[in-house]
Amino acid sequence: MNETKDTTSTDGVGIIQMRHVSKWYGDFQVLANCTTSVDKGEVVVICGPSGSGKSTLIKVINGLEPFQEGTITFNGISVGDRTTNLPKLRSQIGMVFQNFELFPHISIMQNIKLAQMKVLGREDNQARNRSMELLERVGLTDQRDKFPAQLSGGQQQRVAIARGLAMDPMAMLFDEPTSALDPEMINEVLDVMTELAKEGMTMMVVSHEMGFAKRVADRVIFMDQGRIVEDATKDDFFGTPRGDRAQLFLSKILHH
Amino acid sequence: MMRGALRVGLSVVVLLGLTGCAGDFRYNWQWSILTCTSENIDAGCIGPYFYWILQGLWWTIAVASAAWVIAFSLGSVIGILRTLDKPILVVVPFVKSPIYFRTRWIGTSKGIITVDVGWFLHGFANIYVTVFRNVPLLVQLFLWYFVFPELVPHDAGMWLKRDLPFPEVSTAIFCLGLYTASRVAEQVRAGINSISRGQQYAAMAIGLTPVQVYRYVLLPVSFRIIIPPLTSDFLGVFKNSSLALTIGVLELTAMTRQIEEYSYAGFEAFTAATVLYIGVTAIVMGAMRIVEARVRIPGMISLQAK
Numbered sequence: 436m437n438e439t440k441d442t443t444s445t446d447g448v449g450i451i452q453m454r455h456v457s458k459w460y461g462d463f464q465v466l467a468n469c470t471t472s473v474d475k476g477e478v479v480v481i482c483g484p485s486g487s488g489k490s491t492l493i494k495v496i497n498g499l500e501p502f503q504e505g506t507i508t509f510n511g512i513s514v515g516d517r518t519t520n521l522p523k524l525r526s527q528i529g530m531v532f533q534n535f536e537l538f539p540h541i542s543i544m545q546n547i548k549l550a551q552m553k554v555l556g557r558e559d560n561q562a563r564n565r566s567m568e569l570l571e572r573v574g575l576t577d578q579r580d581k582f583p584a585q586l587s588g589g590q591q592q593r594v595a596i597a598r599g600l601a602m603d604p605m606a607m608l609f610d611e612p613t614s615a616l617d618p619e620m621i622n623e624v625l626d627v628m629t630e631l632a633k634e635g636m637t638m639m640v641v642s643h644e645m646g647f648a649k650r651v652a653d654r655v656i657f658m659d660q661g662r663i664v665e666d667a668t669k670d671d672f673f674g675t676p677r678g679d680r681a682q683l684f685l686s687k688i689l690h691h
Numbered sequence: 692m693m694r695g696a697l698r699v700g701l702s703v704v705v706l707l708g709l710t711g712c713a714g715d716f717r718y719n720w721q722w723s724i725l726t727c728t729s730e731n732i733d734a735g736c737i738g739p740y741f742y743w744i745l746q747g748l749w750w751t752i753a754v755a756s757a758a759w760v761i762a763f764s765l766g767s768v769i770g771i772l773r774t775l776d777k778p779i780l781v782v783v784p785f786v787k788s789p790i791y792f793r794t795r796w797i798g799t800s801k802g803i804i805t806v807d808v809g810w811f812l813h814g815f816a817n818i819y820v821t822v823f824r825n826v827p828l829l830v831q832l833f834l835w836y837f838v839f840p841e842l843v844p845h846d847a848g849m850w851l852k853r854d855l856p857f858p859e860v861s862t863a864i865f866c867l868g869l870y871t872a873s874r875v876a877e878q879v880r881a882g883i884n885s886i887s888r889g890q891q892y893a894a895m896a897i898g899l900t901p902v903q904v905y906r907y908v909l910l911p912v913s914f915r916i917i918i919p920p921l922t923s924d925f926l927g928v929f930k931n932s933s934l935a936l937t938i939g940v941l942e943l944t945a946m947t948r949q950i951e952e953y954s955y956a957g958f959e960a961f962t963a964a965t966v967l968y969i970g971v972t973a974i975v976m977g978a979m980r981i982v983e984a985r986v987r988i989p990g991m992i993s994l995q996a997k
């Protein structure tokens with residue numbers, strides 16, 4: 436069961452592989468023996484009650500949070516290895532947060548350009564062109580010289596997605612990208628994400644938008660108390676009877 | 692700016708009123724003594740004393756500015772070090788470990804030994820702030836000036852006592868700088884910590900290195916937040932510089948006392964000094980308000996973290 440020392444194996448095709456991962460905050464166990472893998476081009480939606488460890492599961496994948504047991508590899512590189520170049524690894528994984536987290540002191544354009552120039556070493560022109568492409572794609576070219584605080588929540592979140600895509604990542608992680616948004620703005624963000632999924636982006640999405648899950652997910656993971664309780668294909672998850680907790684949870688979020 | 696000037700003017704009037712007219716207080720104000728020249732020997736004038744005051748003001752400004760340069764740069768570094776909560780791993784070159792071990796500050800991974808430098812830096816910064824903030828400034832001044840040269844190796848002590856240029860001024864600058872650095876460090880730390888954790892995650896997630904996270908995200912935002920407390924620390928260094936008179940720096944307050952001793956025109960001299968202190972303070976506050984306005988972020992009501 437305990438594979439703490441095994442950091443080299445890359446068998447399987449999963450671009451993200453997680454094996455027997457456990458994490459504690461002091462005595463409190465946030466993740467308990469989580470095992471899953473995400474293939475290239477797959478879209479996985481993660482749901483579960485508040486405090487079940489969804490955000491933490493996302494954050495250990497790109498090493499934003501350390502974990503104590505198990506192994507995680509991204510594209511064959513071990514995330515938990517002390518000698519792994521984490522900034523480089525993270526630059527290949529886009530991430531979108533519940534509260535957008537745009538950098539408030541620089542313009543929209545600079546937000547998208549920053550890492551392209553400082554991490555990828557792109558020239559100013561190159562970075563600007565790529566940023567314009569992405570702004571066009573999320574429909575915000577006319578907002579490029581504004582500052583984050585001057586945009587609506589939905590607009591900010593679309594910029595945040597563009598900022599992640601600007602690094603040409605191999606996968607995108609989303610942590611409740613729509614739950615801080617007013618209802619009328621949710622769809623403008625989900626539309627961008629749906630399009631992204633259709634283009635074959637590998638995505639892990641923490642979300643309670645079950646409509647989105649039904650439309651674009653390949654698999655759905657249900658978490659409870661730090662455990663992965665269900666890990667099923669979309670059809671299985673929404674079709675066949677499941678464990679009591681998942682059913683109860685689903686009935687709560689689907690009927691309101 | 693207009694309002695600021697008005698307020699300064701009012702303060703001065705109130706001050707003069709208090710010193711001049713309170714109760715039975717009678718004083719024969721002789722402002723001319725400040726501008727007297729050495730021809731008026733009979734009036735006991737070896738002035739012009741106004742030059743003494745300006746000289747004192749110059750030294751006050753020089754000591755405070757130089758001390759602030761030290762305080763700001765050193766304080767920023769120490770404040771940043773105090774916010775380090777992630778290990779900074781440095782690989783020990785050439786040495787490999789055949790056994791697996793891991794402690795808070797040293798560990799192995801596949802035989803490669805890594806040392807957590809951040810742990811040492813963080814500890815150093817904590818000790819620095821504790822020591823320099825909790826020893827009274829006057830005591831620190833005496834320690835640096837009288838005790839420190841005796842504690843260091845003999846040759847270094849001799850150099851400090853004999854060859855250090857402007858020994859009193861240098862010691863005062865150094866001491867004030869190190870003390871104020873501990874205060875700046877606390878402001879910088881508080882500023883960085885007030886930024887939501889999500890900002891740091893976002894900066895790390897796009898691939899910035901820890902240094903870049905500070906350089907491009909945390910510091911630009913937190914320094915904007917802490918302009919007001921930093922201003923008051925700068926004013927603090929300016930006012931605290933008057934303590935330097937205890938080791939013989941002829942700054943504004945020292946000069947004022949000297950005028951009193953020579954001419955007995957103590958009230959005039961102290962009033963002039965007070966006006967100058969308030970004037971410089973007002974200028975600094977006005978300047979900082981302009982700086983604050985210039986770096987204000989469009990659309991932001993408050994920079995404080997959500």
Ligand SMILES: Nc1ncnc2c1ncn2[C@@H]1O[C@H](COP(=O)(O)OP(=O)(O)OP(=O)(O)O)[C@@H](O)[C@H]1O
Nearest residue numbers: 460463465483484485486487488489490491492611
């Ligand atoms: N830094 C921390 N220190 C201690 N406990 C933490 C920390 N961060 C999270 N936790 C705890 O870990 C558990 C899982 O947190 P996590 O944020 O992953 O949950 P979640 O499933 O994303 O919940 P939500 O739906 O509310 O976002 C929670 O009980 C939380 O209180």
Ligand SMILES: [Mg+2]
Nearest residue numbers: 489490491611
């Ligand atoms: Mg969460």
